[in-house]
Amino acid sequence: MNKPIGVQEVLRKKRDYLIPCVYHFYENPMQLVRGQMQYLFDEQGKQYLDCFAGVSVMNCGHCNPAITEAIVKQVTTLQHTCTIYLTETIVNLAEKLAQIVPGRLQKSFFCASGSEANEGAALLASIYTGKHEFISLRQGLHGRTKLGMSLTGLSLWRTDTSPVGGISFAPNAYCYRCPMNKRYPECDLACANEVEAVIKTATSSQVAAMFAEPIQGNGGMITPPPGYFKRIKEILQQYGILLIVDEVQTGFGRTGKMFAIEHYATEPDIMTVAKALGNGTPVGAFIATPAIADTYTRPGASTLGGNPVTSAAALATLDYITTNKLVDRAETLGNQLKTGLLELQKKYPVIGDVRGLGLMLGAEIVHADKSPAPQKVDYILEKLKDHGFLIGKNGPNRNVLAFQPPLVITRENIDDLLTNLETILKTVGN
Template sequence: MKKPAGPGEILRKKHQYLIPCVYHFYAEPMQIVRGERQYLYDHAGRRYLDCFAGVSVVNCGHCHPDIVRAVCEQAATLQHTTTIYLTQPVVDLAERLAAVTPGRLGKSFFCNSGSEANEGAALLAALATERGEFIALRHALHGRTKLTMSLTGLQMWRADTSPVGGVSFAPSPYCFRCPLGSRKDSCDLACADAVETIIKTTTSGRVAAMFAEPIQGNGGVITPPPGYFKRLREILDRYGVLLVVDEVQTGFGRTGRMFGIEHFGVEPDIMTMAKALANGAPVGAFITTDELAAKFTRPSASTTGGNPVTAAAALATLDVIAGEGLADRAAILGDRLANGLKGLMSRHPVIGDVRGLGLMVGAELIRPDKSPAAAEADLALEMLKDRGFLAGKTGLHRNVLAFQPPLVVGEEDIDSLLTALDDVLSRL
């Protein structure tokens, strides 16, 4: 194995050869050289509990032997042909997705990333409805392509200075900081009702689709109230607007269900996915109903989308999720994590809110006046890293600590994380 270059040399090459938009965490970063299940190891051999899973990617843990074996066997047999030739892994994967996704979703298109999946979903929605406008949520993140960046409701991630037109933004179901000034226990889902007002006032009335994440990951782990999506579905159906559910971060057991939208009892017209589908292999997909799929007949392809190696990785990943009961595990351990964070909140006023589902939990840090505590979040991340724990940070103000560990994490890992965070918060 090649000797690690070390953080200093990695940073030198990064600054010399990578475009500056590629940023990194930590004032004193380490070089990650190895991963195993829920742990990562740096250049000096130090072990870290991965509490972010590569941004909700390695749900089955790092280098799961069953997935590694499937990838190696397929790479040694047939690595690439593209979809102009018949191969089995891609159709087997499409069959599996039809079985595990909710409702009548049954026909898939494979690509390489969540951005591509959302871009494809938007194209399908426009073709199926013969409409060209879209609605998205504030605080959403749907990708880094021109259109998906224009569907993103976070200024930090909207680098394009000339975004695509025809996109209207609805208030996010952000109960802790309600954009409409309502109270969670008496709002009557005003944020969902606002979508109807938007359709009638800021669009032409010819909206193709609305994009929504079941939980807004980069937005700050914003978790809608229980009835939100049902109300939203009623409004969209009234105006013939399709619902595109972005499961790029929430899919494949992360929230305690196979897909996050299953918590809300609503069937999407189109679902997008990526990240955890192949446990780290580059993958993206969108899946839809037979009726909508029938509207997309002109030739299209993704050169490496659904290639044999990625499809083999995804099939092995689905086997592991089912075989090891990872969705149920996420639900149980997620409750342990959320309850532990709420216990810390009672002792540390810097935690203003704890929210999420399963092993997708956020702790929003605030100052005494409830303003976002972004500097404190940065310091907490650095101090957690120094104690051997790697968490994430999200939100409009980057003040939400995000905990999205591999779903193979153990009870003792959750408890040790909570103990470390208790110590960190005591020192802020």
């Protein structure tokens, strides 16, 4: 293995050769050179507990031997052909997905990213319904492409100066800062009911679908209350509008269910997945019921989507999740982490809210008047990094600590994380 070039040389090459939108965390960043399950290592050999999993990607851990072995075996046998030729791994992966996805979802189209998956889902919805408008949620994020960015309800990620039209936004279920100025459960799910008002007033009644994440990751771990998606689905069905559930961040065991929408007992018409499906290999897919999928009959292909190596990695990933009961593990360890964060909230008012499901949790950091405190989040992230723990940050004000570790972490890992987080919170001030 070549000697790492070091932080300063990486930064120089980054400035010289990468488009500047490619940003990085930390005032004093490190160069990561190796991963091993729940741990990452920098160029100095320092170990970090990864509590962000590459933004909810490495559910099975870094360089997981079982998955690496499947990749190596496939890459030395048949690496690429494209879908114009018959191969086995892509159909086996589609079959496996059909067995684990909720409801009547059955038929998949594979691509290389979540952004592509959402683009494809929107196209399929338009083909099926013959309509072209969409509804999305405030604080949602659905990709970096032209349409995906236009469907995104976060100004931070809407860098397109001329977004796609025909997209209307509904209030999200942000109970800590309710957009309807109400309180749950007395609100009677007013934010969900508002979707009908949006349909009636902000659209031309030609809405193909509504996009929604079960938990809005980049939006700040916004977690809707029980009954929210059932109400949404009822409203959409009245108007012949499809529900597209974006499970790009939430899928494959992350929330203590195989898919987060299962917490809400609601069946998507189309679902999009990516990230954790390939455990680090580029993959995305949109999955639909046969009635919807079978309307997409004109020729279509994705050059790299579902290629043999990616499909082999995904099959190995799904097998590892199932065999090692990572879904149950996420529920159990998520309860431990959430309980610990709630205990810290009682002692440190800088934590305004704790929310999420399973091992997809957020802690909103605030000032005494409840206003967002992004500078404190940056301080906490930097100090945790120095202590050997990597977490994320998100939300429209970038004031939410994001905990999305590999599902292979241990109870001892979580205890260590909470202990070090408390040490740092003592120095933050309120």
